[in-house]
Amino acid sequence: MASSPAPKAHIAQTLLSRAHSPDSATQQFTERVKQKPLFLRATSPSASDNRSRRRLERLRKKEYFIRHQKPRPLSAREKRKSGLYDLPKEECKYAIFKGLHDLWVGYMQDVLDLKSNHAVYITPNSHGSKLVSADYHGAEVEVVRSRCAGRVGVKGIVVRDTKFTFVVVTQRDEMKTVPKEHTVFRFIVPLPKRADSAESQQKESAEDCKPLTFELHGSQFENKPVDRANKKFKWRNIDYV
Template sequence: MTTPKPHIAQDLLSRAHSPDTAEQLFTERIKQKPLYLRPTSPTPADNRSRRRLQRLRKKEYFYRKQRPQPLSARQKRVSGLYDISKEECRYEVFKGLHELWVQYMQEVLGIEKSADKGNNGRPLVISGYAHGSKLVSADYHGAEVEVVRSRCAGRVGAKGIVVRDTKFTFVIVTKGDVVKTIPKEHTVFRFTIPSTPIKASAEETSNNDKMEGEKTKDFVFELHGSQFENRPVDRANKKFKWRNIDYV
């Protein structure tokens, strides 16, 4: 019976160390060393899971870099994005908005500048050719409008602050805290802008009235809704041309 040959590692260790140390190192580092095994080629199931993981990572990266899509009109209606709660639909709540709108329109028409310069005692003249494009492209959220002409007689006389300006309608809140939706088509609206700056004090206003010799009149405008069927965003960047329109 042949004796087994010693392990090559044991032979090398015996040359460098004593017999006890060589035996201890061979036992701890050679015999008792764990051997980790893995298959040389993955199974088809592993290939499928790896491809699926790669697809998920690519999709996650794509969604992370992609901008969120805007909500559709149906999603906005379902989510109630444009709904106004009944607690907020009060005239007193939007009264402050109307005062801000008056200051905004006075700045657009140049009423504040003419008041600061004094205008040499002459009243400010507003014409369609000079100020028509500014009035058309202005924002009317907060304007207090009154229906003066309409095909529906029940809408005539309705007056309130505009809380929503859509393409085809004006949504207003009346002094009785009633929300009304007035279509623009075949409807004429009237709104008023004070001729004196709203920031001016009572003494300054009285002095100006005495200098002019008569009480200043406010500017009254009429807005034809059939020619005003545009959203505020579209009106701000749109160029309008002056033309006369005959109404029967």
């Protein structure tokens, strides 16, 4: 019966025996090669590890951004639910908003350059863009034309200027919502009082002291105040109702 062949020596043991003595080669092979721990997992990260690391980094950046960003603005539904635009009935008094109207008159006099020392001529080309871009919270408007005859004659101070409506408080302390569509509003801007001498005041005729009267066509004015400030308006034909 043939004997089994002798086991082949390890290549590392063969190389060590060429450089060292038999005892030293055997010891180094046992300690450094044979008994050396073998790591089954590769030292470099795999593709899945890199993917998870990038995902964690994105989540940390997102959490940091959310933690340091400004509060998220409320939606229209959340504003209605919280009652942000609700006006208490006990505070909707004409006398309360009369002070707001006085402030608005001074604001419009500045917009129309009425407080300047030189003569001012109000024309559509020179002041039309200023009038359509102005804010009308506090203006006292009167409905002079409307498809709904019941709205004609409604007069009050604007307490809310929305995209499609004017909410006004009348002298009877009543709140009324007037749609802008197919409605013409009239408002008056009084001239500022000049500190002149009594003789010059007498020379001024009664016609020069008349306030300025404007009419606002609501169908061409269906914009929010914040949107009107930077919007360029174009001349259009007016469809009278």
